[in-house]
Amino acid sequence: MNTTSRISIAERLGRAVGRGWRAYARGERRASNWLVSKGVPTVGTTALVWVVKLAALGVLLYASFWLALVLVGLLLVARGLGKGGDDFSMPRDELRHGEAGFGLYSSDGYRLDPHDPSDPYDD
Incomplete structure (x- = not known):
């Protein structure tokens, strides 16, 4: 040592x-x-x-x-x-689970992406 x-x-x-x-x-x-x-x-x-x-x-x-x-x-x-020029006062579209299943919804609740309501895998 x-x-x-x-x-x-x-x-x-x-x-x-x-x-x-x-x-x-x-x-x-x-x-x-x-x-x-x-x-x-x-x-x-x-x-x-x-x-x-x-x-x-x-x-x-x-x-x-x-x-x-x-x-x-x-x-x-x-x-x-x-x-980067984002305007935070504008509502944004988002992916979420809504009335017509999971998908892309606008800020006022309308689904924006195409979907088939009778498709069982679309929920």
């Missing part, structure tokens, strides 16, 4: 996300320290970092809104094309 345990895919994904988050935080801290070294006050750097974060969030929300709008439009177009 193997004594070393394998890392699951979820754990690998979690570690990758954690490394990405640490890299982002390290870059943000490095940029903030660079601004402070250039003479920008600490409060100013914090405010600038938050402005950049909120601007990125705004761009992300703007792009996702338009993407969702395009997808909804495509869905409506596909749904409209899928109908």
Whole structure:
């Protein structure tokens, strides 16, 4: 039996996300320290970092809104094309068991297909 345990895919994904988050935080801290070294006050750097974060969030929300709008439009177009011009207000002919046996009947109850009333197999 193997004594070393394998890392699951979820754990690998979690570690990758954690490394990405640490890299982002390290870059943000490095940029903030660079601004402070250039003479920008600490409060100013914090405010600038938050402005950049909120601007990125705004761009992300703007792009996702338009993407969702395009997808909804495509869905409506596909749904409209899928109908194929059927008019649902018109009554439709259907196969059913009626007064003259099983057959094709109109919406008002008349049998449309030819049949012989004396045929025993026509019921």
